[in-house]
Amino acid sequence: MGTTQAGGGATVRRLLLGSQLRKLREARGVSREEAGYSIRASESKISRMELGRVGFKERDVADLLTLYGVDAEQERANVLGLVRDANATSWWHEYGDVLPTWFQNYLGLEEAAAEIRSYEVQFVHGLLQTPDYARAVITAGCQGHGVGPEEIERRVEVRLKRQDLLTTEHPPQLLAVLDEAALRRPWGGPELMQAQLDRLLELSELPNVRLQVLPLGTAGLSAESGAFSVLGFTEAELADVVYLEQFTTALYVDKPAEVAEYRQAMDGLAADSLSPERTRELLHSVRQEL
Structure with missing residues (x-):
């Protein structure tokens, strides 16, 4: 019997991270276009991030959290902690x-x-x-x-x-x-x-x-x-x-x-x-x- 593959775990974390970022953006009333501008990216890049279809840069996620008003240190740490797992090599x-x-x-x-x-x-x-x-x-x-x-x-x-x-x-x-x-x-x-x-x-x-x-x-x-x-x-x-x-x-x-x-x-x-x-x-x- 085999073991659970790491690739699937990384994908789940990427999907969860994208979903979390979308909810934070919508709660703050920020458009995808505005979010993209804040990290020097396109609206479509934000869409792909929120769908978990691309990798994440910790700096980009940190900038988005700031834009979305997430200032609490622990909450930021929890979200940023997902970045490393989401980018794990499959x-x-x-x-x-x-x-x-x-x-x-x-x-x-x-x-x-x-x-x-x-x-x-x-x-x-x-x-x-x-x-x-x-x-x-x-x-x-x-x-x-x-x-x-x-x-x-x-x-x-x-x-x-x-x-x-x-x-x-x-x-x-x-x-x-x-x-x-x-x-x-x-x-x-x-x-x-x-x-x-x-x-x-x-x-x-x-x-x-x-x-x-x-x-x-x-x-x-x-x-x-x-x-x-x-x-x-x-x-x-x-x-x-x-x-x-x-x-x-x-x-x-x-x-x-x-x-x-x-x-x-x-x-x-x-x-x-x-x-x-x-x-x-x-x-x-x-x-x-x-």
């Missing part, structure tokens, strides 16, 4: 050369989450992939982009390291709804897919993993927008986040009304999907057909 930092910033943000959220609810259409979820399946998918995605074998292997390493969080001391609850088409898409041939199906069967037995397949022939109207993930956190101050990966970037949705729609869509998908028990039966059946 394990994926050493893979910065092969990971876009928008995906590094996701890795932090994934490790910090207490609950991950995901719908996948094209592929098996990254947390559930075998090394060979991950390599086949990543290689196909890199074709025509001048990506060499070494970089592909480093990307595979990242995907496999992500999977450690499923067996940490306090793992997240994972609900993975998988379109049946993904099971029947022949990445790398029958043997590779048999091994991937075996892996899904193995992981589906974990107490914190609920795997359901949306069978072919099901309309799946709950998710006409395609794949998405909803990440939930233990900390009451942290709102759920919806992650939508696109071709060259990702969207992070955190407005409560929009997040509620995605949660409702996920509930609908889970209801339309096979139960975990029937999902395992289907996995065995697909494996025998290969």
Whole structure:
């Protein structure tokens, strides 16, 4: 059994620090533009800080606290103490050369989450992939982009390291709804897919993993927008986040009304999907057909 990753902890502290700064700013009636001016930064930089999407400089946070009227020494010390933890280096930092910033943000959220609810259409979820399946998918995605074998292997390493969080001391609850088409898409041939199906069967037995397949022939109207993930956190101050990966970037949705729609869509998908028990039966059946 693994240990809790430091990266997720740093992400939580960054999110908490950003949330705290936003509340202090709003309580003082200061605009983002005014806050940005006080630390020689843009309004969008303040927005990214408050969303926990960038690192923090202690000097900037100290200046913002002064602007927001936080003068009590202990209160300032408590907030500034979060800065160091929020800027802690995460394990994926050493893979910065092969990971876009928008995906590094996701890795932090994934490790910090207490609950991950995901719908996948094209592929098996990254947390559930075998090394060979991950390599086949990543290689196909890199074709025509001048990506060499070494970089592909480093990307595979990242995907496999992500999977450690499923067996940490306090793992997240994972609900993975998988379109049946993904099971029947022949990445790398029958043997590779048999091994991937075996892996899904193995992981589906974990107490914190609920795997359901949306069978072919099901309309799946709950998710006409395609794949998405909803990440939930233990900390009451942290709102759920919806992650939508696109071709060259990702969207992070955190407005409560929009997040509620995605949660409702996920509930609908889970209801339309096979139960975990029937999902395992289907996995065995697909494996025998290969």
